[in-house]
Amino acid sequence: MEYLIKAENLKKVYHTEEIEIEALKNITFNIDKSSFVAFIGPSGSGKTTLLNLLGCLDKKSSGELLVLGSDISKFTVKERTAFRGQNIGFIFQDFNLIPVLTVFENIEYPLIMVKNLSRDYRYDTVMSMLEAVGMADQKNKMPNQISGGQKQRVAIARALTSRPKIVLADEPTANLDHDTAYKIINLMRDIKNEYGTSFVFSTHDPRIVEEVDVKFTIEDGRIIN
């Protein structure tokens, strides 16, 4: 069976001038297609490091890691960038919207810069994403004119607009209040059900933990549960 993500004895070591820090210690796990998965653990446990490896933002030190069947460690920088653009969406804790672009333009951005699609297609896609995240009426606002919850909705729409197979969300609810966090989690679940997109979270937010299908608990660089 081909997994969405397959990791075996995955290891990540950071080298500083004097010491080596083993951020991930021989982790092994598999993630199926169309999953709603969370890596749970305290700060410094290695969740973000793992997400960076899954998102082709960083390179493993050893072990095996296949994402969508590809050994991404063999990719060049250019290939990794292209792979991210085609297959992976990102949702950041701080939203990371581009401040000079409107809500509409932020969502449209990957379609212009990554996929280079036609104007009509872009408009239809962005509008459908805006409808999906309930932000259609805010499309002309700038990021500094909307709330944190709305920013995260826009970030979700941006992550999904190029129809990635995986969305990696690093602490997506950390900067949101209780109600907004629930709404965002439910929104992502709805999108997963509608589009079949897999969501992989790193979190220590119990609200997400309750909602996901699969949980991996990480502590000190190891999956313990």
Add this chain to the structure above:
Amino acid sequence: MLKIMRIAFKNLYRQKRRTLLTVFIISFGVIAVLLFSAVAGSFKSMMVGQITDSMLGHIQIHRKGYVESLDNMPLNLLIDSKELDRVTKILDEITSIDSYSFRILFGGMLSDYRETTNIKLAALDPEMEKKVIPLLVGRIKQGEMLAAGEIVLPDLITRGLKLKLNNDVVIIANNADGSVNGQGFKVSGIIESAVGPSGKYGYIHIDDAKTILRMQNTEVSEIAIRLRNPGEIKKTITILNKRLSALKGEDGKPLLEIHPWMKLTPFYNIARMIDMMALFIKVILITIVLISIMNVMIMAVFERVKEIGTMTAIGTPATKIKLLFIFEGLLLGIIGAISGTIVGSIIIFIVRALKFTVSFGRTDNILLRPYVELSEIILVAVIVIFISVIAVIQPAVKASRLEPIDALRQ
């Protein structure tokens, strides 16, 4: 591409004050270059015009070796009448030549019967000369252009000898054989002295010179030529060299040599210095643009590291990130060049309207007419825009090479 340009514009708009300051610096540089080019160009044109139109003409023809001995005004290196006939025929056939005149240059003694002084004389045909150097008449401060039997003296000599118009003087000179002859003249005009080798000459009629020098036939020291278009000096000299090379001396080498005005006056070096200064100012402009844009864009990259990290994480190719920053530099250059050109042109127009005058040599109140050629404006704008793009390449490459993981941690 337009979308990337739009994002670049928005990024510049985001930092309005900094963008305005950068555009102001670029504009200031463009204004400085245009203004300097206009004023210096005007001064140069005026200076060159004074030299060519009141003394030298555009081109001169001499017997080989004459120019080297010009200070001695040798009478054994003249172009004789046969050679003159052949040269005249050739000159008449060249269409770029507007007019020409013959001059006999010689040194002598000037006496007012009380005092005697040295004088350098140019003997000429006034009608021919007016066509070749039309500003000569304008240099005559008192009196008028000479006729046969009359002399126009430089003001320095008339002041020294306390001579006035219509005074009688005598010129004594040696001819080519060394015998001495003299002839009386009436002072018909006093000419202001000019800067340059022929600026302190006295002028007599060419027929009088032939009498003093006991010439049977017309022999001349130099032929001064005026062109229809001063820009065709090089082309005309090439034609003249080709045509006149048929006139050979006893040694089988060309008998005559042709000089553009640039080779006959030290003021050409001043003209070249003005060009060098204009070039230097352009280099300063390039440096200003380069440093200011590079500085702004390095700061922009530094401030937007996380944003660049997000773009890269999303999958934006490095080329598009580079392009984004290059467009920002390009826009700064275009806006700076356009605003600088507009303001610079307005200032040049105002300076022109104010009718500033300058002095050159002993000539006062020469009207300065600053102007700048369209080609110069385009060249300056293109340089600025090109340098703006060059300046942004390093920050753009730096931005495109940022590791997303490091950038996102910022």
